[in-house]
Amino acid sequence: MSTQTPKRSDEEILAGFEYALWHLGSAFSRWRRDCFAAVSDLGLSGSETSILHAVEMNDTAKGLMDISRLLHRDDLPNLQYGLKKLLQIELIEKRGTSRKTTNYVISESGKAVVLAYKKKRRETLLRLFKQLPQDAFDLENMVALMHVMTGIYDQSGDLLLRHDQD
Structure with a gap:
């Protein structure tokens, strides 16, 4: 009687990868939401926190298509909705007047929230990660593989x- 585990097929391995990815x-989405909830009472979703981080990235103005590319998303109406919410709660500011020239920048209050988020991430998530x-x-190789x-x-x-x- 063999005690060896039968070899899994490539399809089963891929399905397992996809399940783990889900x-x-x-x-990760819950983490972003919960971390932001720990530093503010603004009730941002994971998607909205991603948009805020994308706008804040490198402290440069970004248009809708820039944000779409940074987040690797093609659901422009949902991105626009998130931007509108972030504008309403004054975490970002709008620059430009037409669709093609409109850019978004992080506001001072937005910077403060993002900095608080990064501090909380350092204190919790990074602390746990460093215990591994x-x-x-190798996280760097995992990042490369994910890309x-x-x-x-x-x-x-x-x-x-x-x-x-066709």
């Missing part, structure tokens, strides 16, 4: 679209 995405054994995994997988998923989606048009 979990990671949901946990150094050889547990490669993003490209594979994007290319697969493009292939599906092209196939549907």
Whole structure:
């Protein structure tokens, strides 16, 4: 009687990866929401916190398409809704008047919230991360692999679209 575990197929391994990715995405979204709730009472969703971070990134003005690319999202109406909410609660400011020239910048109150978020992240998430054994995994290689997988998923989606048009 063999005690070896049967080898999993490539399809089963990919499905396991996707399942773990769903979990990671949901946990990360909840983390962003909960971390912001710990530093402010503004009731931002995970998506809105992502938009705020994208606007704040490098302290440069960004248009809707810049934010879309940074977050790798194509749901422009949802991004616009998030930007509108962030404008209303004065975490960001609008520059420009037309759709093509409108840019968004972080406001002073937005900077304060983002800095508080980063401090809370350092105190909690980074502290827990540093408790992992150094050889547990290589986060830099994981980041690179995640970008490669993003490209594979994007290319697969493009292939599906092209196939549907044939």
